[in-house]
Amino acid sequence: xxxxxxxxxxxxxxxxxxxxxxxxxxxxxxxxxxxxxxxxxxxxxxxxxxxxxxxxxxxxxxxxxxxxxxxxxxxxxxxxxxxxxxxxxxxxxxxxxxxxxxxxxxxxxxxxxxxxxxxxxxxxxxxxxxxxxxxxxxxxxxxxxxxxxxxxxxxxxxxxxxxxxxxxxxxxxxxxxxxxxxxxxxxxxxxxxxxxxxxxxxxxxxxxxxxxxxxxxxxxxxxxxxxxxxxxxxxxxxxxxxxxxxxxxxxxxxxxxxxxxxxxxxxxxxxxxxxxxxxxxxxxxxxxxxxxxxxxxxxxxxxxxxxxxxxxxxxxxxxxxxxxxxxxxxxxxxxxxxxxxxxxxxxxxxxxxxxxxxxxxxxxxxxxxxxxxxxxxxxxxxxxxxxxxxxxxxxxxxxxxxxxxxxxxxxxxxxxxxxxxxxxxxxxxxxxxxxxxxxxxxxxxxxxxxxxxxxxxxxxxxxxxxxxxxxxxxxxxxxxxxxxxxxxxxxxxxxxxxxxxxxxxxxxxxxxxxxxxxxxxxxxxxxxxxxxxxxxxxxxxxxxxxxxxxxxxxxxxxxxxxxxxxxxxxxxxxxxxxxxxxxxxxxxxxxxxxxxxxxxxxxxxxxxxxxxxxxxx
Numbered sequence: 327x328x329x330x331x332x333x334x335x336x337x338x339x340x341x342x343x344x345x346x347x348x349x350x351x352x353x354x355x356x357x358x359x360x361x362x363x364x365x366x367x368x369x370x371x372x373x374x375x376x377x378x379x380x381x382x383x384x385x386x387x388x389x390x391x392x393x394x395x396x397x398x399x400x401x402x403x404x405x406x407x408x409x410x411x412x413x414x415x416x417x418x419x420x421x422x423x424x425x426x427x428x429x430x431x432x433x434x435x436x437x438x439x440x441x442x443x444x445x446x447x448x449x450x451x452x453x454x455x456x457x458x459x460x461x462x463x464x465x466x467x468x469x470x471x472x473x474x475x476x477x478x479x480x481x482x483x484x485x486x487x488x489x490x491x492x493x494x495x496x497x498x499x500x501x502x503x504x505x506x507x508x509x510x511x512x513x514x515x516x517x518x519x520x521x522x523x524x525x526x527x528x529x530x531x532x533x534x535x536x537x538x539x540x541x542x543x544x545x546x547x548x549x550x551x552x553x554x555x556x557x558x559x560x561x562x563x564x565x566x567x568x569x570x571x572x573x574x575x576x577x578x579x580x581x582x583x584x585x586x587x588x589x590x591x592x593x594x595x596x597x598x599x600x601x602x603x604x605x606x607x608x609x610x611x612x613x614x615x616x617x618x619x620x621x622x623x624x625x626x627x628x629x630x631x632x633x634x635x636x637x638x639x640x641x642x643x644x645x646x647x648x649x650x651x652x653x654x655x656x657x658x659x660x661x662x663x664x665x666x667x668x669x670x671x672x673x674x675x676x677x678x679x680x681x682x683x684x685x686x687x688x689x690x691x692x693x694x695x696x697x698x699x700x701x702x703x704x705x706x707x708x709x710x711x712x713x714x715x716x717x718x719x720x721x722x723x724x725x726x727x728x729x730x731x732x733x734x735x736x737x738x739x740x741x742x743x744x745x746x747x748x749x750x751x752x753x754x755x756x757x758x759x760x761x762x763x764x765x766x767x768x769x770x771x772x773x774x775x776x777x778x779x780x781x782x783x784x785x786x787x788x789x790x791x792x793x794x795x796x797x798x799x800x801x802x803x804x805x806x807x808x809x810x811x812x813x814x815x816x817x818x819x820x821x822x823x824x825x826x827x828x829x830x831x832x833x834x835x836x837x838x839x840x841x842x843x844x845x846x847x848x849x850x851x852x853x854x855x856x857x858x859x860x861x862x863x864x865x866x867x868x869x870x871x872x873x874x875x876x877x878x879x880x881x882x883x884x885x886x887x888x889x890x891x892x893x894x895x896x897x898x899x900x901x902x903x904x905x906x907x908x909x910x911x912x913x914x915x916x917x918x919x920x921x922x923x924x925x926x927x928x929x930x931x932x933x934x935x936x937x938x939x940x941x942x943x
Contacts, residue, residue: 446685
């Protein structure tokens with residue numbers, strides 16, 4: 327149902343935290359989702375820019391992942407110092423931050439509905455993050471999920487980050503430049519002076535830094551100096567020279583035995599962190615509790631298991647709204663880490679009427695698994711993951727954004743994007759390192775030797791492709807066949823180039839030097855090798871063999887979103903509105919209403935929905 331500009335909510339509403347007239351003045355009115363397939367998207371540079379995921383900056387992130395995984399395997403856990411707050415203590419702290427006295431739950435303390443804004447996978451392209459922050463900062467007039475009547479939704483009392491705060495590694499510097507500064511710039515224009523609370527759970531990219539950057543944004547500061555809590559409005563130095571300068575300064579201070587100065591707190595304007603650990607339980611309303619879970623890089627640790635089980639034993643009647651770093655259903659299929667997290671919480675999705683909310687996959691998807699509702703909302707600012715392209719049948723979600731038709735249209739650009747070097751130069755360098763030595767060896771035997779060298783390079787490429795495609799854990803035969811075809815294509819075009827050079831020499835009387843011939847052949851091998859690599863990743867996604875790598879290479883900025891929730895004061899239901907931008911870097915891009923739904927807690931009555939309303943029972 328479209329939001330009609332002439333219709334506005336009534337002038338007073340006890341469920342709103344501030345003056346409705348002021349909210350209406352600044353409110354956005356998201357339009358219904360358009361039904362067309364969009365083919366052109368704005369890509370403009372920002373500082374810092376989006377990550378080239380096959381570039382050297384990303385390689386740094388992969389190395390940090392490797393080191394963090396090795397450390398975690400040895401049992402060194404950055405959570406060992408943490409002492410999670412008892413749920414009633416955390417609820418009291420949040421209530422006081424919102425201007426109320428402590429009570430058993432937040433809505434009981436406030437005496438009204440509680441509003442929550444949620445986003446995950448946030449800090450990559452600074453311009454995209456700022457566009458999403460501009461959505462979060464504004465109230466919205468949207469249809470009620472039950473009746474379809476327009477309701478006014480304010481900016482949330484509570485802002486919750488669902489993991490992977492910044493990329494490629496969520497260091498203090500990356501979080502500052504890719505999240506805090508863009509948010510503060512957006513909020514500076516729409517600041518209303520109201521105090522709000524901040525919570526978060528870490529994802530794997532937060533753990534690559536051992537939660538150091540994460541803790542500086544989300545950890546409750548009891549004795550912070552006023553200077554430490556001023557919102558940052560300017561980014562730090564950028565570029566390789568700045569990185570080398572920082573490394574040199576840290577090395578010098580370390581060797582001299584001097585204290586290395588680091589920012590104590592990262593502050594988003596108007597928000598204050600509330601948590602003392604990376605995991606927590608917050609009583610939202612009578613009989614409704616919100617659980618924030620941290621699985622580190624692999625599994626939920628013993629301390630958390632004990633914490634959540636004690637809470638479950640003390641409140642067996644409470645409905646559970648669970649925040650996970652990654653979904654139980656990964657592109658519609660069970661995720662090993664997500665399923666393991668659910669098991670650690672003693673969650674049986676088929677039997678318990680829980681609400682599981684997660685990010686990690688960078689798209690929007692709402693579906694049911696047994697009695698539980700599952701929402702994946704990873705559109706906070708990072709590159710896009712598309713929808714599965716293979717038919718899902720009875721397992722199809724109620725809503726996904728972008729849909730399969732739009733995903734298919736976007737995917738076609740991936741081979742050209744990789745070939746042009748826009749995804750980074752590592753594939754081209756790898757192709758050059760693969761072909762150059764073989765060309766040198768094969769050159770001793772003329773064109774026949776060079777052809778053999780290319781075939782050898784193609785065979786090596788096929789093996790590498792197979793491992794990148796997941797042949798060890800996925801369906802071996804189709805991945806192997808596709809890798810073999812891609813390896814053959816990698817070798818075929820340079821071989822044709824050699825044949826064309828021979829034809830020119832024989833028929834046109836032009837005899838290029840050996841250096842020119844080898845250079846042209848190598849250039850073709852590198853460029854077409856990049857194209858073949860991108861096409862191989864796209865084919866994996868097209869066939870449903872692997873869902874992420876092609877869109878990682880494409881680094882698409884579109885289809886960003888956040889979710890605004892209304893927790894009803896009596897705890898009977900949670901209403902959700904998903905508000906997004908199809909082309910967030912375009913000038914004057916209007917928001918769209920991606921989805922609206924209601925999750926009803928146990929024992930709550932379920933009224934018949936009006937036409938156009940989506941109700942998740």
